[in-house]
Amino acid sequence: MTSAPKEFSAPLMAARTAVTLFVFVVIFTGLLSGAYLWTKPSIEASATEEKMKLVDEVLPRADYDNALLEDTVALPETPELGLKDSSTLFRARKNGQPVALVFEALANDGYAGKIRLIIAIRANGAVAGVRVTQHKETPGLGDYIEVRKDKNKARPWITQFNDMSLAQVTDKDWKVKKDGGRLDYHAGATITPRAVAKAVLKAVHWAEANRDRLFAEGAAQ
Amino acid sequence: MFAPAPFLLKDVSVSQVMIQVCVALIPGIAAYASLVGPAILVQLVITTVAALVTEALMLKLRGKPLSLFLTDGSVIVTAWLIALTFPPLAPWWLVVTGTVFAVIVAKHLYGGLGQNPFNPAMVAFAVCIVAFPALMSQWPSVGLQLGLIDQMNIILGWAPRVDTLTGATPLDAMKTALKLGDSSFDISTLLANQDIYGNFAGRGWEWVAAGYLLGGLWLWHRKLITWHVPLAFVASLSLISGALWLYNPSQFASPLFHMLSGGAMLGAFFIATDPVSGCTTPRGKLIFGAGAGLLAYIIRVFGGYPDGVAFAILLMNLCAPVIDLLTQPPVFGMKDKA
Amino acid sequence: MITRDEFKTIAGNGIWKQNTSIVQILGLCPLLAVTTNAVNGIMLSLATIIVMALSGVAIASLRNLIPHEIRIPVFILIVAALVTVIDLLFNANLHELYLVLGIFIPLIVTNCIVLARVEAFAAKNPPLQSTFDGIFMGVGMLWTLALLGAMREFLGSGTILGGIDMVFPSLQPIQVLPESYPGFLLALLPPGAFILLGCMIAWKNWMQARAAERAKLKPPAPVATAGCH
Amino acid sequence: MLMDLFKFKGGVKPPSNKLQSNHLPIAQAPMPSRLVMPLHQSIGGTPRPIVAAGDHVLKGQMIGEADGWISAAVHAPTSGTVVEVAMHVRPHPSGLDSLCVVIEPDGKDEWIARTPIDHNAAAPADVFHHLQQCGIVGLGGAGFPAHGKLTPTKGVPMDELIINGAECEPFITCDDLLMRERADEVVRGIAVFRDLLQPKKVLIGIEDNKPEAIAAMRAAVDALNEPFSVVAVPTLYPAGGAKQLIRVLTGKEVPGSMRSTADMGVQVFNVGTAYSAWRAIAHGEPLISRILTVTGNVHAPRNYEVLIGTPMGELLALAQPHPDTDGILMGGPMMGFLIPNPQVPVVKTTNCLIAHDDRLFPPKAPEMPCIRCGACARACPHELQPFEMYWFSRAKNFGKTQEYNIFDCIECGCCSYVCPSRIPLVQYFRFAKSEIWAREREKNASDQAKARFEFKQLREEREKADKAEKLAKAAAAQAAKKAAEAAAAAAESGADAAVATAAPEMDAKRAAIEAAMARAKAQREAVQPKNTEHLAPDQQKAADEIEARRVAAHLIEDRVSSEKATAAPTAQLDPKS
Amino acid sequence: MSHYLFILVGAVLVNNVVLVKILGLCPFMGVSKKLETAYGMGAATTFVLTMATGASYIIDHYLLMPFGLEYLRTLSFIVTIAAIVQLTEMVIAKTSPTLQQTLGIYLPLITTNCAVLGVPLLNISNGYNFVDSLLFGAGSALGFSLVLLLFAGIRERIEGADVPLHFRGVAIAMVTAGLMALAFMGFAGLDKYQ
Amino acid sequence: MDILLAIAIMALGAVVLGALLGFASIKFKVEGDPLVEKVEAILPQTQCGQCGFPGCKPYAEAIVNGEEINKCPPGGSEGVQRLADLLGREVKPLDAEEKPKQIAIIDENTCIGCTLCIQSCPVDAIVGAAKQMHTIIAQQCTGCELCLPPCPVECIHMAVIPETIDNWKWKYPVVAMQVVAADKAAAIKEAA
Numbered sequence A: 001m002t003s004a005p006k007e008f009s010a011p012l013m014a015a016r017t018a019v020t021l022f023v024f025v026v027i028f029t030g031l032l033s034g035a036y037l038w039t040k041p042s043i044e045a046s047a048t049e050e051k052m053k054l055v056d057e058v059l060p061r062a063d064y065d066n067a068l069l070e071d072t073v074a075l076p077e078t079p080e081l082g083l084k085d086s087s088t089l090f091r092a093r094k095n096g097q098p099v100a101l102v103f104e105a106l107a108n109d110g111y112a113g114k115i116r117l118i119i120a121i122r123a124n125g126a127v128a129g130v131r132v133t134q135h136k137e138t139p140g141l142g143d144y145i146e147v148r149k150d151k152n153k154a155r156p157w158i159t160q161f162n163d164m165s166l167a168q169v170t171d172k173d174w175k176v177k178k179d180g181g182r183l184d185y186h187a188g189a190t191i192t193p194r195a196v197a198k199a200v201l202k203a204v205h206w207a208e209a210n211r212d213r214l215f216a217e218g219a220a221q
Numbered sequence B: 001m002f003a004p005a006p007f008l009l010k011d012v013s014v015s016q017v018m019i020q021v022c023v024a025l026i027p028g029i030a031a032y033a034s035l036v037g038p039a040i041l042v043q044l045v046i047t048t049v050a051a052l053v054t055e056a057l058m059l060k061l062r063g064k065p066l067s068l069f070l071t072d073g074s075v076i077v078t079a080w081l082i083a084l085t086f087p088p089l090a091p092w093w094l095v096v097t098g099t100v101f102a103v104i105v106a107k108h109l110y111g112g113l114g115q116n117p118f119n120p121a122m123v124a125f126a127v128c129i130v131a132f133p134a135l136m137s138q139w140p141s142v143g144l145q146l147g148l149i150d151q152m153n154i155i156l157g158w159a160p161r162v163d164t165l166t167g168a169t170p171l172d173a174m175k176t177a178l179k180l181g182d183s184s185f186d187i188s189t190l191l192a193n194q195d196i197y198g199n200f201a202g203r204g205w206e207w208v209a210a211g212y213l214l215g216g217l218w219l220w221h222r223k224l225i226t227w228h229v230p231l232a233f234v235a236s237l238s239l240i241s242g243a244l245w246l247y248n249p250s251q252f253a254s255p256l257f258h259m260l261s262g263g264a265m266l267g268a269f270f271i272a273t274d275p276v277s278g279c280t281t282p283r284g285k286l287i288f289g290a291g292a293g294l295l296a297y298i299i300r301v302f303g304g305y306p307d308g309v310a311f312a313i314l315l316m317n318l319c320a321p322v323i324d325l326l327t328q329p330p331v332f333g334m335k336d337k338a
Numbered sequence C: 001m002i003t004r005d006e007f008k009t010i011a012g013n014g015i016w017k018q019n020t021s022i023v024q025i026l027g028l029c030p031l032l033a034v035t036t037n038a039v040n041g042i043m044l045s046l047a048t049i050i051v052m053a054l055s056g057v058a059i060a061s062l063r064n065l066i067p068h069e070i071r072i073p074v075f076i077l078i079v080a081a082l083v084t085v086i087d088l089l090f091n092a093n094l095h096e097l098y099l100v101l102g103i104f105i106p107l108i109v110t111n112c113i114v115l116a117r118v119e120a121f122a123a124k125n126p127p128l129q130s131t132f133d134g135i136f137m138g139v140g141m142l143w144t145l146a147l148l149g150a151m152r153e154f155l156g157s158g159t160i161l162g163g164i165d166m167v168f169p170s171l172q173p174i175q176v177l178p179e180s181y182p183g184f185l186l187a188l189l190p191p192g193a194f195i196l197l198g199c200m201i202a203w204k205n206w207m208q209a210r211a212a213e214r215a216k217l218k219p220p221a222p223v224a225t226a227g228c229h
Numbered sequence D: 001m002l003m004d005l006f007k008f009k010g011g012v013k014p015p016s017n018k019l020q021s022n023h024l025p026i027a028q029a030p031m032p033s034r035l036v037m038p039l040h041q042s043i044g045g046t047p048r049p050i051v052a053a054g055d056h057v058l059k060g061q062m063i064g065e066a067d068g069w070i071s072a073a074v075h076a077p078t079s080g081t082v083v084e085v086a087m088h089v090r091p092h093p094s095g096l097d098s099l100c101v102v103i104e105p106d107g108k109d110e111w112i113a114r115t116p117i118d119h120n121a122a123a124p125a126d127v128f129h130h131l132q133q134c135g136i137v138g139l140g141g142a143g144f145p146a147h148g149k150l151t152p153t154k155g156v157p158m159d160e161l162i163i164n165g166a167e168c169e170p171f172i173t174c175d176d177l178l179m180r181e182r183a184d185e186v187v188r189g190i191a192v193f194r195d196l197l198q199p200k201k202v203l204i205g206i207e208d209n210k211p212e213a214i215a216a217m218r219a220a221v222d223a224l225n226e227p228f229s230v231v232a233v234p235t236l237y238p239a240g241g242a243k244q245l246i247r248v249l250t251g252k253e254v255p256g257s258m259r260s261t262a263d264m265g266v267q268v269f270n271v272g273t274a275y276s277a278w279r280a281i282a283h284g285e286p287l288i289s290r291i292l293t294v295t296g297n298v299h300a301p302r303n304y305e306v307l308i309g310t311p312m313g314e315l316l317a318l319a320q321p322h323p324d325t326d327g328i329l330m331g332g333p334m335m336g337f338l339i340p341n342p343q344v345p346v347v348k349t350t351n352c353l354i355a356h357d358d359r360l361f362p363p364k365a366p367e368m369p370c371i372r373c374g375a376c377a378r379a380c381p382h383e384l385q386p387f388e389m390y391w392f393s394r395a396k397n398f399g400k401t402q403e404y405n406i407f408d409c410i411e412c413g414c415c416s417y418v419c420p421s422r423i424p425l426v427q428y429f430r431f432a433k434s435e436i437w438a439r440e441r442e443k444n445a446s447d448q449a450k451a452r453f454e455f456k457q458l459r460e461e462r463e464k465a466d467k468a469e470k471l472a473k474a475a476a477a478q479a480a481k482k483a484a485e486a487a488a489a490a491a492e493s494g495a496d497a498a499v500a501t502a503a504p505e506m507d508a509k510r511a512a513i514e515a516a517m518a519r520a521k522a523q524r525e526a527v528q529p530k531n532t533e534h535l536a537p538d539q540q541k542a543a544d545e546i547e548a549r550r551v552a553a554h555l556i557e558d559r560v561s562s563e564k565a566t567a568a569p570t571a572q573l574d575p576k577s
Numbered sequence E: 001m002s003h004y005l006f007i008l009v010g011a012v013l014v015n016n017v018v019l020v021k022i023l024g025l026c027p028f029m030g031v032s033k034k035l036e037t038a039y040g041m042g043a044a045t046t047f048v049l050t051m052a053t054g055a056s057y058i059i060d061h062y063l064l065m066p067f068g069l070e071y072l073r074t075l076s077f078i079v080t081i082a083a084i085v086q087l088t089e090m091v092i093a094k095t096s097p098t099l100q101q102t103l104g105i106y107l108p109l110i111t112t113n114c115a116v117l118g119v120p121l122l123n124i125s126n127g128y129n130f131v132d133s134l135l136f137g138a139g140s141a142l143g144f145s146l147v148l149l150l151f152a153g154i155r156e157r158i159e160g161a162d163v164p165l166h167f168r169g170v171a172i173a174m175v176t177a178g179l180m181a182l183a184f185m186g187f188a189g190l191d192k193y194q
Numbered sequence F: 001m002d003i004l005l006a007i008a009i010m011a012l013g014a015v016v017l018g019a020l021l022g023f024a025s026i027k028f029k030v031e032g033d034p035l036v037e038k039v040e041a042i043l044p045q046t047q048c049g050q051c052g053f054p055g056c057k058p059y060a061e062a063i064v065n066g067e068e069i070n071k072c073p074p075g076g077s078e079g080v081q082r083l084a085d086l087l088g089r090e091v092k093p094l095d096a097e098e099k100p101k102q103i104a105i106i107d108e109n110t111c112i113g114c115t116l117c118i119q120s121c122p123v124d125a126i127v128g129a130a131k132q133m134h135t136i137i138a139q140q141c142t143g144c145e146l147c148l149p150p151c152p153v154e155c156i157h158m159a160v161i162p163e164t165i166d167n168w169k170w171k172y173p174v175v176a177m178q179v180v181a182a183d184k185a186a187a188i189k190e191a192a
């Protein structure tokens, strides 16, 4: 350790430390910023890739050909989707024709809080795919809604929604079997699937009602 | 060299105390057995054996006299309480895991009898419900009538656990219904449906609770517990449940329901009163009981677990040393100064 | 430069005698928070090792330029800059792992080990020694994190090397226990982490007592007891 | 006689076992073969022996003189020859020796001249002196010199004088029999105390399991036409504890930290104390005998009037102990202790001897850990938390035990009595208390040592400075002188320059060496007067004592005894300090 | 109103920094041997943590975010915090020797308490506004102090227990912390109504 | 551009904080260390120098500056324990054998009155004049043994303070001792 300096008056000391700190900050912030600029492209790339990975799970890449991540609509607070904050909706198109909407939804009544979903709904109103992106359901009990945790690897629970649409499935059927619907559930944990089913159903209704507007919005540009 | 005074001792011993606690549990056990069948007796045997074996092992490892400590009976109380708080059809390895964990980690790592800051039985319950929530929330379904052999087979894993065997406890059912946020849902209708539920707390649970109450009162009469903890527990649980019930009787169950369902009575008279892990000063006991009652209600109704008694008691165990410290009664002659 | 003995002492201290996790009881948060499997623990330790080694060099070289009054802010500044660089690198190249480790990468800054070593060693010793000190302290941390992570993972889900796919996408975790193993979930949660670490520390006490016994030194000294004789 | 009684919390009801010994009248114990009078028989300073081996003494002759105000004289219980003044076991739980005067009775039992005193006519100071000279101390257990307790606290009016006839310990019946047989003299003694203390009320508390004693005392009070109230108090151990009795009779609670109950306007005396005070005032008899119960595992339990100094074994033999008797308990079974051997003498505070055997007092079951059941706290008359005190005593965390008011504990044993884990709680408390006292002593000693060390350093510094200054002056003068001489010589002889320059150098060196030697010498000299002439009073006193001890045996323990007299009470009275 | 209550309850109990978020463990283990020091440490941490959360919010919102310099968060936060700690230390040393005596050795450790950096970082990711942030910081700190105090209470008692030899000291404290964390799991799910 | 902005913002902060710290470091400077006093209060004040420091205070200062806490034999293992408690350090076994408390005694028949012991006693516990028999005042002797070496005729010896009724202490209850002893034995067996 450097030995304590002789005697400084307070302002002098202040100046001295300020200058030292200044010098160090300049050097290290400079270094850091350099590193930032250097890694920036790959960080952005991985962020994009991560988003695409999610989208890929609910909508095969072969189904569309536009730059989906750039074809967006900013959604305001949307109670129908359980969303209290604004969010972004992505539009998939093939040859300029609307293919599907990809957006987030929130199931507010999970066993242990909110369940965050990403949903893709095709232009014809059928569900293309649903995935859970965030939840706090009990591990080993309610977490089978997550594909990774579902013991049934062949046909994970969440894929039951695939291709369901309002046209084919009535609202009454859009429920777990226990409540008279057609969806499976794991005994001892019905709250979670109920919540997800309810959220998906609401999302499908909302998409049905707003689809045309959403695809049209800003499309002119 | 010289034996110390006093030379006269009252004829009491730890084993006597513990045996009396076991005796006091018997009315509750009887009611329980008549409700869910002999499974509970099988569980009592499993936990007792597991607890005694583990205790003996730990005593041996720690070089303590087996004859002295194995006969003190405290581990039997722990074992019985574990059996009574776990689902009666829980697989044997689950109750054994809980018991072994309780005896080793919650009791002997702290030096054994009398020195554990946490209630061993409740540690067992909490560990298992956190680690195996699915199994810990499978209670025998309504009206299930199975004989001893069938029940044993299920417990020992020789018969498959069919989903239809299990159902929700009244508390669980109520909570599930509440969770769905169905505005059409009405507790009183749910409870009034006598096919499924008994008059107060659902299909005869009130008799089990009454059994515990009886045993608890006897313990109080024998001066093994004081009135502070149970009374404070019951009072705070009924006050908060009563307040919310009056506020919205269709969403919140009545105090009577809360008192008689789940582990409330067992907790108030047998678990929260555990002298080792609880508070010891009179005011401390009141705070301990009231806190446990309040937390039990909050966790039960708003929290993530079907019954909050176990966690409430563990949380209060956690506070007990500090509460004791802050509620030291004034000593003789210092009352006005304190 | 550095002598063989010096090197040995530094290594021995870092790995066992002054092991940060089970002897000094420092750096507990990453130790407990990220060890839901061994791979997480190892990766975070590697990051920490890099930070410790680099900050060791940097501070030991600059130690004479830093005024006493602001040494802590300056040390922290240096460490924080290094950590942020590591953070950016993880983000760019090991994005999934970056998400799993979460705030524990930036928190390397406040990892007491880093600052404690910087204060206790680097600020008083030449760069080479400080670098080795940093590295071996990190190695000590690495094996404890790896061991704890492996135990928790094994008990909790019956696998080993969970999360390896995040580092080497071609590899997969290995299921050791049968699929029907219910998984002792508690081991993966904070309570399990604490209790297992407690057992590890007791194990270390036992090893030490045994070593002392073997060496026919003094009888096993009770560690930090308050005399319940 | 109706009055409102109060309750104290806690207490226990052990089997009283009093019936064995209270149906026979008090008997006179025969003269023992030898009497051993320990000099230290009461709280306070140890009386100084004023007889030597070979001296002939008369009954009632003073053999130990009070040392200080809180101290009481000791007397020869009978006439005879002093055999030795030496170390013997005295009744104390330690089983250690202390200084005793051993007397061989000559069988004549010849009284010294006795001088009664008219306490109403004499000045209070003279009465106190008389009581002190007669060796009157409390017979209730603590043995506090009675004159000390009769001196009123300044500024606190005396409200109640309480006479303790509770006798709450099982087995003991000596106060019971005393009140039954000598109520008249007891009441006269009480009247003396009343006259000295001038209380507003006098209350005589007797446990309601002694109806005969109550009746006898009431009769005596009525006969003497005194306004004393004889109150039957509920039988509950330890109702006889001074603070408990005060609580029951007056509702006042005397805090444990209060030095004397007199500070709350109450004073408590044992009935035996009143009796012996009366004997001293009216007959000039010093305290040389007392009534005590011999009971337990014996054929013939009964009360005896016994000379102080009688070996306990001889006394026990009177009651014909059963062959399986394996020890003698002094005091009651709740607070008493086993004496190390039967030669131990009866002292002023010995109120009961119990022959011990395994049937009456079964061996204790092994101690279990505390289960925090709280039974002890409920039983504690001082409303303490015994299990917390135990927990920290066991862990040797003495600071914590003091936080739990361990010094308020009166060691009554109620907590141990009710403990289901059979923990010797009181033993833990005694252990903790004596450790704390020892620590206090050590702390005092180390503070003193530090002060002395610093003083010595300071002194040395100063002396060094002084000497150095003086020496420097002297050396300078000398050097100057030498230089002058050398210069003169050089000029005279015309010696060469080398010598001329070397000389002063040599001189300076020599001067320095001389100075150093002188300094050392001066230092040596300086030290001596410090240690012989300027002795501090305490040092002088200590040195005197050492001188005295050289003459007597080569003993060194006085050091601690005088220390304890100062250190221990402060520790006890202000435990938090 | 209930919004604030949820933030507070969430930070103190449900997402307790120490037992659930696993932050700030070193001082939690190190300064909990005695209630007295635990009390002081709790007070000091509460002060620093609240300040740190507030200050970092301001830095983030007014200096970093407007310019897209989020990558400087760690750096700027920790340097600010270190300065706050050092200032506090100096002020305490000067003004309250008693506090200095109990905290003297521990105050510098606050800088290496990861909660002090972790909470501000979590706070930013929670997207709270300034008042919420202060509340969150204070709540987290209170949560820290609360469990620290309770833990110290238990440790003081365990000190006298007949703990198996090799478990004495830190090992049993760790097990105790585990059981405390277990108890705190009881609060899980209480914040879901937020 | 970004870099410059970043540096500018950080530098601004640095200057402000640096100035504040520097200013405070002078304004709030404290002298002395209250910790030394606390440590010194625990040391037994025997002033014997067995710790390798010239007296208790220097050792107290050294402890605060990082010296080991197990070097004071008169303080015993209990002293180590209390220091560890105060400083939050690990308890270490005492660096020497523990002895019972002793005091020095001068054999008055051999003493030649040379006064050498008087000078060596750090607490002035020896009285006597030149060529007279010296005596040690038992109350004041700390048992430091410093007076032993200087005595030319070796007339000073140390004696353990005997137990008397006045310094007698109640013992730790016996029953518990056995149980704990068994525990220790088992622990040692465990360790082997």
Ligand SMILES: Cc1cc2nc3c(=O)[nH]c(=O)nc-3n(C[C@H](O)[C@H](O)[C@H](O)COP(=O)(O)O)c2cc1C
Pocket (backbone or CB within 6 Å): A111, A112, A137, A138, A139, A141, A142, A143, A178, A186, A187, A188, A189, A190, A191, A192, A193, B129, B133, B136, B137, B167, B168, B172, B176, B304, B305, B306
């Ligand atoms: C600790 C615990 C955690 C639970 N977690 C969930 C969960 O995450 N999801 C769920 O749907 N049910 C969960 N449950 C079960 C519910 O309480 C309830 O029993 C169940 O959803 C009712 O389902 P059933 O209608 O199939 O009986 C949990 C129960 C317990 C005891």
Ligand SMILES: Cc1cc2nc3c(=O)[nH]c(=O)nc-3n(C[C@H](O)[C@H](O)[C@H](O)COP(=O)(O)O)c2cc1C
Pocket (backbone or CB within 6 Å): D043, D138, D140, D141, D142, D143, D144, D148, D149, D150, D241, D242, D243, D259, D260, D261, D262, D268, D569
């Ligand atoms: C150290 C000590 C000092 C005492 N000082 C006085 C005193 O100054 N005046 C007094 O009347 N009694 C004094 N007492 C007597 C007590 O107040 C009490 O009356 C006496 O010890 C009887 O106690 P017991 O109840 O244990 O037998 C003193 C007692 C002790 C132990």
Ligand SMILES: Cc1cc2nc3c(=O)[nH]c(=O)nc-3n(C[C@H](O)[C@H](O)[C@H](O)COP(=O)(O)O)c2cc1C
Pocket (backbone or CB within 6 Å): D137, D138, D139, D140, D141, D142, D143, D144, D149, D164, D165, D166, D167, D168, D169, D238, D239, D240, D241, D242, D243, D268, D269, D270, D271, D273, D335, D410, D411, D412
């Ligand atoms: C637990 C306990 C029980 C006592 N029981 C009696 C008793 O029964 N009779 C009695 O005279 N003194 C008893 N004492 C002593 C009294 O406290 C008190 O010292 C005594 O009455 C004072 O009188 P004295 O100074 O004349 O001895 C007892 C003390 C204690 C601590």
Ligand SMILES: Cc1cc2nc3c(=O)[nH]c(=O)nc-3n(C[C@H](O)[C@H](O)[C@H](O)CO)c2cc1C
Pocket (backbone or CB within 6 Å): B017, B018, B021, B074, B075, B077, B078, B079, B081, B107, B112, B113, B114, B115, B116, B118, B119, B120, B121, B122, B224, B225, B270, B271, B272, B273, B274, B275, B276, B277, D371
């Ligand atoms: C009134 C009473 C209640 C008890 N309650 C419990 C309990 O809830 N859980 C438990 O493990 N042991 C209980 N015990 C037994 C015993 O106190 C416990 O095992 C100790 O915690 C072991 O150290 C109880 C004992 C008594 C006397």
Ligand code: SF4
Pocket (backbone or CB within 6 Å): D369, D370, D371, D372, D373, D374, D375, D376, D377, D386, D387, D390, D415, D418, D419, D420, D421, D422, D423, D425
């Ligand atoms: S009576 Fe015994 S077991 Fe009960 S609390 Fe007291 S000391 Fe503990």
Ligand code: SF4
Pocket (backbone or CB within 6 Å): D376, D379, D380, D381, D382, D383, D384, D386, D408, D409, D410, D411, D412, D413, D414, D415, D416, D425, D426
């Ligand atoms: S011995 Fe002490 S602690 Fe025990 S009951 Fe009596 S006063 Fe209370």
Ligand code: SF4
Pocket (backbone or CB within 6 Å): F043, F044, F045, F046, F047, F048, F049, F050, F051, F052, F053, F054, F055, F056, F057, F059, F071, F072, F073, F074, F075
């Ligand atoms: S060894 Fe202890 S007593 Fe001796 S000088 Fe050093 S600190 Fe003082």
Ligand code: SF4
Pocket (backbone or CB within 6 Å): F103, F104, F120, F121, F122, F123, F124, F125, F126, F136, F140, F141, F142, F143, F144, F145, F146, F147, F148
């Ligand atoms: S007399 Fe001797 S042993 Fe005693 S203090 Fe003085 S020098 Fe030390």
Ligand code: FES
Pocket (backbone or CB within 6 Å): C026, C027, C028, C029, C030, C110, C111, C112, E023, E024, E025, E026, E027, E112, E113, E114, E115
């Ligand atoms: S690593 Fe979190 S406080 Fe030390």
